[in-house]
Amino acid sequence: MEDRRQGIAELELGTITRTMEIAAPPEIVYEVLSTPGHLVKWWPDGADFTPQAGEIGTLTFGETSACGHAETVPMAVVEADPPQRFAFRWVYDADASAEPGSSLLVTFDIRPGEAEQSSVVTMTEAGFRERGWSEASVQAEYEDHVHGWTTYLPRLTSYAETLVSAA
Numbered sequence: 204m205e206d207r208r209q210g211i212a213e214l215e216l217g218t219i220t221r222t223m224e225i226a227a228p229p230e231i232v233y234e235v236l237s238t239p240g241h242l243v244k245w246w247p248d249g250a251d252f253t254p255q256a257g258e259i260g261t262l263t264f265g266e267t268s269a270c271g272h273a274e275t276v277p278m279a280v281v282e283a284d285p286p287q288r289f290a291f292r293w294v295y296d297a298d299a300s301a302e303p304g305s306s307l308l309v310t311f312d313i314r315p316g317e318a319e320q321s322s323v324v325t326m327t328e329a330g331f332r333e334r335g336w337s338e339a340s341v342q343a344e345y346e347d348h349v350h351g352w353t354t355y356l357p358r359l360t361s362y363a364e365t366l367v368s369a370a
Contacts, residue, residue: 226364226367245355246359249262303330
């Protein structure tokens with residue numbers, strides 16, 4: 204019941220927040236969150252951007268084969284502060300700029316964990332209500348993103364931890 208109440212409260216605020224502990228130091232976690240080559244190992248099918256504030260790039264989701272239908276979406280790096288924070292805006296129209304009110308803001312805050320060589324990551328995605336969508340669209344987009352983060356954030360944790368064990 205607590206999870207459902209949290210979900211309802213988050214939807215009312217138009218924000219998704221998830222916190223996880225990862226058995227990898229902040230420097231590795233930051234690289235996994237901010238580098239296209241690492242990002243595609245746990246989240247999008249393609250990524251093309253430079254991890255510097257002000258840079259514009261793309262994220263691609265879906266199959267890129269001849270019979271698959273990939274969706275490429277623009278993203279704009281808002282903050283790149285290694286190894287503490289990586290933030291970007293996305294879900295905005297290709298002909299618009301990534302601004303509050305026209306996009307969603309994803310922020311990854313990283314801090315050292317209590318265990319040696321570990322990190323605590325808080326992911327926040329905000330801006331659903333500010334987009335000006337209908338209530339039904341806000342709810343549908345919000346639920347789609349909750350499902351997405353529920354699927355992909357565990358992959359982030361596993362992938363980052365494999366980099367530590369491989370070192």
